[in-house]
Amino acid sequence: MTDAPPEAPLLRSPLHEAHVAAGASFTDFAGWQMPVRYSSELAEHAAVRTHAGLFDLSHMGEILLVGPGAADALDYALAGRMSAVAERQAKYTVMLAENGGVVDDLIVYRTGPDRFLVVANASNRRTVATELRSRAEGFEVLVEDESDDIGLVALQGPRSLEVLADLEGLDVWPGARETVSAEQALTELKYYRSIPAEFQGRRMLIARTGYTGEDGFELFTAPETLRALWDALLETGRGSGLAPVGLAARDTLRLEAGMPLYGHELGLTILPSQAGIGRTVVLEGKGDFVGRAAIESGAPADAESIFSGRVLVGLVAEGRRAARAGYAVHRTESDHDKVGVVTSGALSPSLGRPVAMAFLDPDLSEPGTTVFLDVRGSRLPATVTSLPFYTRPAK
Amino acid sequence: MSREDELRYTSEHEWVEAADGVATVGITGYAAGRLGDVVYVDLPTVGQAVAEGDVLGEIESTKSVGELFAPVSGHVTAVNDTVGATPELVNSDPLGEGWLVRIAYTELPELLDHAGYQAITEAEG
DSSP states (O other): OOOOOOOOOOEEOTTHHHHHHTTOEEEEETTEEEEEESSOHHHHHHHHHHSEEEEEOTTSEEEEEESTTHHHHHHHHSSSOGGGOOTTBEEEEEEEOTTSOEEEEEEEEEEETTEEEEEEOGGGHHHHHHHHHHHTTTSSOEEEEOTTTOEEEEEESTTHHHHHHHOTTEEEOOSSSOOOOHHHHHHHOOTTBEEEEEETTEEEEEEOOOSSSSOEEEEEEOHHHHHHHHHHHHHHTGGGTEEEOOHHHHHHHHHHTTOOOBTTTBOTTSOTTTTTOGGGOOOTTOOOOTTHHHHHHTOOSOTTSTTTTOEEEEEEESSSOOOOTTOEEESSSSOOOEEEEEEEEEEOTTTSSEEEEEEEOGGGOSTTOEEEEEETTEEEEEEEEOSOSOOOOOO | OOHHHHOEEOTTSEEEEEETTEEEEEEOHHHHHHHOSEEEEEOOOTTOEEOTTOEEEEEEESSOEEEEEOSSOEEEEEEOHHHHHOTTHHHHOTTTTTOOEEEEOSSOOOOBOHHHHHHHHHHHO
16 A cells, blocks of 8 residues: 655745735645635626726746847747847747647746746646756756746736836836936836836846736746735725726636637647747747748647637627536537537626637638537537737727 | 524535525636626526426536536526626625525435535635
């Protein structure tokens, strides 16, 4: 008889006490105990769409690559052309396996000529760090998993800019010794760009990125600075309707924005092109990279997978019953053959209708096509629609 | 005596208020809190015969789906149509306005008192 290995204790964010004090409910997520909601996920969702929301993303992985070979190493390790990313620019990309399937989707920030910050999903942090280290062998670069030493919060929503610009103790440095106000520097910061800053004298990286479909910022700083930053942002944003937001609303926000989630719309048996992110794979202007041969062959990542040969679509239904991940999609109201599978689904808080993302047979993927969802034994009609479900109103 | 103390409970996180052969049934505040914001409630039809343990309906939040079980055998005498239109009542007033069904019964099974139910929720954390 052998003893079962002891279960690893759940990791806690540096903001855990703040969440407890705010009355949060918690969930286990990728080995972390994280807030799933503070009071109402619908109210939190609405706060991000209409005002602003603050997210604790301490669970995300941050891996730093430093050295003259960093850009070339990333060109080989990832599917995108990281050497073409300018300093202070960020890029959404993927790490592929040899079969062309997705190891993880990533945001890569170039923070210096020889310096890149790779942000990975919590569940893939170790894999991505290990793969980056092994793929970077032979390049002149150091790969460091800095996840324990970098904290991350996201400020998202139409009023994010005014909240961040009002934050006391924030210094934003747009360039060499220019005297520009924080507000001006942040206003001029474009989407998918980052800028170095300081909060209460501690280094911080501000990026105009996010996972909600709204304008917003992601703020990287030392874990020990995170609590002061969190409290100060909530205090500053009180008059702007800023609310702390848990993982439940984070999921409905990204779903409405048509953004894939690893483990749902992305995985080792799914090619990027199937998931609608074929643009992240760059074959021109760079040499060999892991997964290139598989992508060029056009072969499925895994011919046996339920995703094989299918493509990601959006589905919208009537009523209030939502299809959930794993539910089957059928061509008609009564046939037995499955033509697809739902990977994410919820009653969309913004639309008030059920929405889902699903992998469907390509002949059914045209917007306007009607398919049937098996919602726990009932067949409910749904209409194929182009993603995203929600686009933020133009200013 | 508080409302919590007057009610009886099942280990499936439902409450039962039994009077004159009719059991009013809902889900507990603990269960509603675990589900999150309730956005859809599917209830049985009036007159339907039910046996203890039968699945009577579904309670859906943005994140998950919970089932409503019959805590007693009998037949459905009423369903709360108001929660169909305003499912958030299950969160805001689970033991009152958020009631779900009424079942006429002949025999009441053994149910938990408030202390017994609290022991279950504390064990679940």
